[in-house]
Amino acid sequence: MSSLAATVQNIFDEPGCAKNGSKSEAERKNGCTKQLQPGSAAGGCAFDGAKIALQPFTDVAHLVHGPIACEGNSWDNRGAASSGANLWRTAFTTDLSETDIVFGGEKRLCRAIKEIIDKCDPPAIFVYQTCIPAMIGDDINAVCKAASQRLAKPVIPINSPGFVGSKNLGNKLAGEALLEYVIGTQEPDYTTPYDINLIGEYNLSGELWQVKPLLDELGIRILACISGDGKYREVASSHRARAAMLVCSKSMINVARKMEQRYGIPFFEGSFYGIQDSSESLRQLARLLVERGAPTDLLGRTEAVIAREEAWAWAAIEPYKPRFEGKKALLITGGVKSWSVVAALQEAGLELVGTSVKKSTRKDKERIKELMGQDAHMIEDMTPREMYKMLKDAKADIMLSGGKSQFVALKAAMPWLDINQERCHAYMGYVGMVKLVEEIDKSLSSPMWEQLRRPAPWEALAKAMEQMQSSAAAIACDPALAETARRARKICVCNTVDLGTIEDAIYAHGLRSVAAVREHTNAVGGCCQRRIEGILLSAPPAMRQAAE
């Protein structure tokens, strides 16, 4: 058994990682987690990452060894879906108190494990190590080993205290625990030449089920999905798969590569986001299976399915083209999604004004350039303020991102769509991509936006009143100005003649009657008559004299 430090070091030395491979020996030793910046850090810790990676195992009890913060603040916050067992949705924690911190929490952990087995009898228990028990020296490896033996039940330690690093490191620590304690410990009931593993697929919003029907149709069996909608027995016997697809390389590349090394399961990195990527992934799966001895007709059958699905999907997206004309989208997401959805969005007629590459590999960036052109706007890091400004200035019509930037967009009164882990729609495979386009359209075309962006009526009113007040003040100060203003007033609703013109006419020609005034001016409309009468009556004596 290796120490946590050794495990972390081992993860950083990942030959399957392209980024890592291009580093010098010395650089590699430093690892790949960037030093977190106090006061401007965001994102989860290693424990968070480990829990995210493993919690979608649905029939396992997940026990968090730590004070209430680690589980009490975070449970039940992810939308993975299960086709059967529901135990994963139950939160278990040792809820360490001050006494435990002083005297050690191992005994409590032992009792907690026993309580869970008595109550739920799950096929296995995953025990997550957090910061505080790690600090006070609780040896969860030893406790789990003893508990496994005594209770005859797999109790798996996941050594992932939060302070060892980022969420991503936690994903990998979870993978290491699977490799060390779970994978290869059981045998499947039977095997077929069409058995595959999906690694790094978490079945959020049940997305896996958007693709599974296609695999079923082709006769490809998911022996184990690590970990979406997964069962303990499946992952324990996953070493008998013929091929593997790595869905999220950032989180679980160590699992895929080490399974290849240990059990000879070839893997490729693929994605079911985007139409072409889905096709490519299906193709690759078929090819790998055929290479490992599956009948060759699989290739042909796969092509037929791809052709049918693609035709359907492109046709389904087609109607959105005219609706999306001239609309610009900003894509702030990580990994393969930074390019794999780009193609479909472009195909639907959206213009991509930028995509984030913060979590992308070099290969990802090449793909982006291929799709968006050499001068593609690749965003390394964007502060919320910049995002807000970009949206407020309407440089983009919609933002697609994860939940954390949601309110940056919404508060700028701009459409936003969640394409990360908290989303409630599934966007995988062909069906999913069409759904994504549909959702974008729904968001963009909401009549609400126009009303929201309109300033409140009283703002314009307030401005007008301010102006009126200031001009009134200026007039009051200056008699000449006041006289001009008085004379410029139109005499009636038809707005053709001003007061000055009529007074001038009366004065110049000594007019006494309405008819005479009308003769000399343009005041011929019906409504002017009474006003002119009024003017004649109220005309200053000097003018009246002149008239007489």
Next chain:
Amino acid sequence: MAIVTAQTKACAVNPLKMSQPIGGAFAFMGLRGAMPLLHGSQGCTSFGLTLFVRHFKEAVPLQTTAMSEVATVLGGYENLEQAILNIYNRTKPKIIGICSTGVTETNGDDVDAYLKLIRSNHPQLAKLPLVYVSTPDFKGAFQDGWEKAVARIVEVLVEGSNADGLRDPSKVNVLPGSHLTPGDLDELRVILEDFGLCPSFLPDLAGSLDGHIPDEFTPTTIGGIGVDEIASMGRAGWTIAIGAQMQRAAEVMQGKTGVPFRVFERLCGLCPNDEFMTFLSEISGRPIPLKYRRQRSQLADAMLDAHFHIGGRKVAIGAEPDLLFDLSGMLHDMGAQVTAAVTTTQSGVIERIKTKEVLIGDLEDLEGLAKTKHCDLLITHSHGRQAAARLKVPFYRTGFPMFDRLGAGHQLSVGYRGTRNLIFDIANLVIAHREENDQPTPDKWRTAAGLPRYSGYRSPIGAAEGSIA
């Protein structure tokens, strides 16, 4: 007198409780231009942040000192210093509120000393208020964190009484407990203003988390009570504390400035609001406005209409002490029996809750109790939805977090109007549940041979009760 027991099992299942540090951080969110900072590892903050965002559906400022393994061993001075400087330079806050976590409490960081050192090393921070609260994860719960933070804010930021000791009787301090929503605060503000009083809320979540659109983007809180206003709170005529948890902060206020206080442990229900109105009338010297006489009469009518549906219900409630006290009191007034009560942490009010027994435990305990005691209404935060589905009883969401429904920040339970709305909401829930699940059939009254018929105040779940309406 309720008997208080604490759960002794080793494994908490489906926690009801949340941690102290985020309760403390929550209090700082009611201050304008604030940046709450958790001194701990990154996850401590990220979990809290996600929780707040899911509850309020708002951008929430919350930062971390990002303690690494090495920093934890060596002490967190540098991380705290860097975090403060970073926040100061990037977000220009008016105040930084610092809460410790389990990690930094376990390794024994002396944050008060650190802050002195940071101030002396960085003179540019001289005018920036830095308020530190000790909130270890392994003690207390959410409400305790809030309680400590507010008391500490009063201690640090309120100025002592001035030499002449002059006070403005129309100014009133309001110290709301963490169980009040931004909507509740708005309601209270209107009530106080209708009495001609000028209230200062500390903290004022209604300014920052009531879901409005600010004109400009701000990385800190977008509203709340300003630091200057807090400083002047010593000149108020009265302090009104809402919820027993605010007693301490009110006492600190009185000790420092001499402002007398009155604690209102409940503001949901007819009698508590009668008391509240009478008190406001006394301190303002004005009669109860017509509006509230009318609202009182509406509440009375609502109680008459709703008691058919709420009365006799066996209610299971899981909530933090003050919220539990508040709601169970109102439900008791309506004739419901609080049969299962679970709370998160010790508090003086627990013993006075109108029920036989209160358990300090988790949602598994609540579910178990609700089942054995045949409860037919479950009230707790959103995490109770799984239990309610298994129990097949109507489920009313209240408290924090409420992440699977919209408008959590505007839920209202204070004042005559708030109580009236709450009573209608709960009664309607019960009616809807009955219509959906309890249509009478000939078999409903038939029991299988040999099974004892359950004899309770009400028929067990599943039996028809159409006659009540």
